[in-house]
Amino acid sequence: MAPIAVLVTSAFILHLVWRLVRSYFVKSPLDVIPGPPSRSIFGGNLAQLLEHNSWDFHDHLIYTYGPVAKIHGFFNANWLHVYDPKALHSIFLKDQDSYYRGEQAVHVVDLLLGPGLLAKYGAAHKKQRKMLNPVFSGAHMRNLTPLFYDVTQKLRTAIETRVKDGPRDLDVLGWMGRTALELVGQGGLGYSFDPLIEESRDELTEAVKAFAPAINDVSWIRAIAPYLSYLGPAWFRRILLDLVPNQKVQRLRNVVDIMSKRSEEIYHAKKTSIEKGDADLLNSVGEGKDVMSVLLRENIKASAEDRLPEEEVLGQMGTFIFAGVDTTSNALSRVLHLLAQNQDVQAKLRAELHAAQEQYGGDIPYDELGALPYLDAVCRETLRLWAPVNFVNRQAKADTVLPLSQPLRCTDGSVITEIPIPKGTIFLCNLRACNTWKGLWGEDAREWKPERWLEPLPKAVEDAHIPGIYANLVTFISGGHSCIGFKFSQLEMKVVLSTLVSSFNFEISEKPIVWNYAGIAYPTTDHESSRPEMTLKVSLVSR
Template identity: 80%
Template sequence: MAQIPVLVASAIILHLLWRLVRNYLVKSPLDVIPGPPSGSIIGGNMYQMFEHNSWDFHDHLILTYGPVAKIHSFFGAKWLNVYDPKALHSIFLKDQDNYYQGEEAVTSVRLSIGPGLLGTHGAQHKKQRKMLNPVFSGAQMRNLTPLFYDVVGKLRVAIETRVKEGPRDVDVVGWMGRTALELVGQGGLGYSFDPLIAESRDEFAEAVKAFVPAFTDYPWIRFVTPYLSYFGPAWFRRFLLDLVPIKGIQRLKQIVDTIQRRSEEIYRAKKAAIEKGDIDLLNAVGEGKDVMSVLLRENVKASIEDRLSDEEVLAQMGTFIVAGVDTTSNALSRILHLLSQNQDIQDQLRAELHAAQEQYGKDIPYDELGALPYLDAVCRETLRLWTPVNLSSRQATTDTVLPLSQPLHCTDGTVLTEVPIPKGTMFFLNLRACNTWKELWGEDAQEWKPERWLKPLPKAVEDAHIPGIYANLVTFISGGHSCIGFKFSQLEMKVVLSTLVSNFKFELSDKPIFWNFAGIAYPTTSHESSRPEMTLKVSLASR
């Protein structure tokens, strides 16, 4: 038995060496695509793409090589960095069945949080999507609005307690993380992680907060997960994992175990309550209006062929948490950072919020909140310029052709209007690059200007048919793998901002703020640190 892992490891090493030789010696139609030189024989451009301060490399990649460029991945694999709108439309929408997230992405997500929306593709993904779409409807978000205001009201009290005697430095990203987790907890799972008004420690909450940073510290994990199945059954792979002498990997294992264990406890309790007639849910957090409770009720009513398994439903809980907490909390932190740098915009937003509160009350209703033009403009502009997730990955499932909106000048002198794509080709779909492309958005595309949304968008944007479900942006992408919870996220952001900006003034503190390039961009006090932190000076706002 002990020889099996050695034999498997040897086979994997030989396979990787074969890939290295094949990728460097076998000709590919992608060879003539322009792009930066490889950073190393083994790692290609991957370190340059994903180290914490890789913004300059990405800007160089975008500005120098344009909307379609070749980059080098591990072991000489040739990938494409794409932000051409016509190409994105093909990948996300028109020809979406020719692509999926890729074996590495799907396998790593499936192993860590289960076969939910982020860990499935094809027929299984479509089945889950069909069940989940109604759960995230506008009507459901309207039902959640009072709950959201209740949670954010506790955040307001917590900050007010700290600044009532005068301006004070506050770790804003910490508070945004706690709030987003509680909103996803109560609104998504019907579970309270954090009372907000007091310091608290919850094992589940701590694990959730640590999940994304733990994975960010080991980006190579996703590239090795496809090989894990070769090491035998799950129990044996777990035995081998326990032997790995890397402290961070053991910590990551504990985080995943904690999330899965507590998620299952919550799920079993909810399922039992629904089977007993929902009586317990009416007295629970969220009163049974949370996404998971609604999903469970709908799943029970669904036909056998449409019904999701317990494993699939349970996996959605991890998906809600992983996809919904850091993305929204870091987007909110980015907005507050930008407002601190632009006091005139902050004042204008506060004036709009005060006027709305005088008309509708302290808690602006769902429809009226969504209709506030300047609040909406601030959110859209931030999600345009600084999308929390900069890159989305895809892999071609078949030989196909990628159409382009403008000719591509290749290194051999040829000019392409479409690119032949071999089966297995991997893509980085550069969301921020498309959102900030000057040819579409104008010369001020790299500037944060909320007012651009208060007038008609450039004709080039309208004509490009950008494949997005939100505001002509690819921030939430489009097609069968678009962000199903974007309305949930939008409601979170607007409830938090309407409460905080109307009550507090945010200014820069003496502490530096650096935004790190990662799976989800996050702030620290230096690029050497991996601890999320963003300190702003907060004071009571005058009416």
């Protein structure tokens, strides 16, 4: 075994050395694409791109180099920063089979969340997607609406108890995290995590909220994830992980352990309920209407060819929790922060909600809730300007060509309208940059103006064929890797906002709010803190 271990280790080291030096010896068509200079041999521009306060660097990248620029990734490899809509249309839709999430991303997701939808590509991804698509249909979302209202009414009661004697500062992000987890728990998994009406420091809630910041603190893990299997079997790698003398690595390990353990508990409890029959399932949380119950039933009925193995079904659990909790809770927090800063918008939205609630005698039904114009405008505008996911990665599976919507002048003086893409090229697809490009949205593109959605959009937006499944935005992207749960997310946002804004007024408190750039943007009290937190002054609304 020793000689084999030495050979494997030697091969691993040689591979890393080659990755480190090859950009200096191998010419690439990307060499002439303009972009910022590299900051380090190992990390390129990644520290500038991913640090907590990297908003200014991203703006510099956008305004200095335009819709396509060369950036430097791990080992100074040539990457492309892209927000050109025609290029994104090629990556996400037209030529989507030529791209995938990337070797690094796939390995990291599989390592942290298991073999769910985000960790698969090609035929395996399509198989999972085929099984999951019907589970997130509009019909299922309509069935979940009463359940969502039940959860948010508990949230309303909890907040009302705290502000009944007058305005009070509350950590709104904490409440949004607890609520989103309970909505995903009941609506997605058929499991209750948090009673909401009682004080709770649920271990899983804390772990889920810490997940994105913990990953961001060790972003370098992406560089080594594809090579970890060289270190030996899983049990041995776990021993090595426990010995890593790095507080940030151990924090991420603890967060992943908590999420994995609770996911397995939920999965096996749900599977047991289904095996006992419909009566037992109807008495469970979610009454068998939740996403996981539907998925398990459909998977049992599926042919052997279409059926997902147990580890892949279990892998959806961490994916549901990660993709459905942090994104939506942070998006809701962003909306409430913006409403606190724009009291006129908050008052207008509240008037629309009160009128609808009076018309329907309480909770607004699913179809009518989705059709409220100003509520929809507030959600769309927030998801345009401040989508919780700022960027996604893609990697070329083969040599290909990337079309551009406008000519690009290269560093050698040539002008091109398409870029030859070598196999393995990694793309940083900047979703927010596309959603706020002044060339499409006009000079006020960086302003938060819900009213823009109450009139026709600029012709440039309509003509750009932006690859998105929602509102001419790339927020949820498009194609085979579009966000499968966007209807679930929309229902969450609108039910929570209709309940909270109609009942409470939100104002800015004296405690600072700073939004951090990350895979999922999150608020803290300053850029030095990694603890997610957002405090607003909350008071009752008199009707």
